[in-house]
Amino acid sequence: xxxxxxxxxxxxxxxxxIASLNCxxxxxxxxxxxxxxxxxxxxxxxxxxxxxxxxxxDGRFTAQLNKASQYVSLLIxxxxxxxxxxxxxxxxxxxxxxxxxxxGTTLQVKP
Amino acid sequence: xxxxxxxxxxxxxxxxxSVAFWCNPISGHATLYWYQQILGQGPKLLIQFQNNGVVDDxxxxxxxxxxxxxxxxxxxxxxxxxxxxxxAVYLCASSLWTGNYVNNEQFFGPGTRLTVx
Numbered sequence: 001x002x003x004x005x006x007x008x009x010x011x012x013x014x015x016x017x018i019a020s021l022n023c024x025x026x027x028x029x030x031x032x033x034x035x036x037x038x039x040x041x042x043x044x045x046x047x048x049x050x051x052x053x054x055x056x057x058d059g060r061f062t063a064q065l066n067k068a069s070q071y072v073s074l075l076i077x078x079x080x081x082x083x084x085x086x087x088x089x090x091x092x093x094x095x096x097x098x099x100x101x102x103x104g105t106t107l108q109v110k111p
Numbered sequence: 112x113x114x115x116x117x118x119x120x121x122x123x124x125x126x127x128x129s130v131a132f133w134c135n136p137i138s139g140h141a142t143l144y145w146y147q148q149i150l151g152q153g154p155k156l157l158i159q160f161q162n163n164g165v166v167d168d169x170x171x172x173x174x175x176x177x178x179x180x181x182x183x184x185x186x187x188x189x190x191x192x193x194x195x196x197x198x199a200v201y202l203c204a205s206s207l208w209t210g211n212y213v214n215n216e217q218f219f220g221p222g223t224r225l226t227v228x
Binding site for chain 1: 152153159166217220221
């Protein structure tokens, strides 16, 4: 079992729709969870992080965390073509603090 | 504020050759990370430094990879000898030490794309 799992996609949504990206993790002791966006040929950039159960909103983005189910998701409201990218879920290890990344989900927002 | 700097941006070598990458983190960032990102995968941590000490190098192939951060600022990652499977983007990241790792944000450099022929 991979430590952090994401569906590689591509996930295709029409412009203006809600995109839902999902991630599961195996380490129950994980403390914090990060969503990075990576455009093709570019380096990852942090969108948001969450460490408490529930929802965290930042503009069009909402991160949701359910530690009991070991599940974290990212919702993108009013999706724009500029949101087309690979979204990486990362989980911070409880032991060392290092980030463990999933393989990423490719999102395509069609005009 | 200047970001994380890396050089070179691209490198093409033949297998069994050696190669070195350089990283200069954001000023004041005590923690420095080297990641390997193979096409279609997420970044994988190779080594993490706190100042000039190694925190985690559990996934560094030590028979061929080495890294140093002598003065606790910039860092070099070396591969010797390179294999075909080392073709990847090597990302350097840095973060400010806040006393804990919980919400510690990592800032990534532009990466070095290595092609081994």
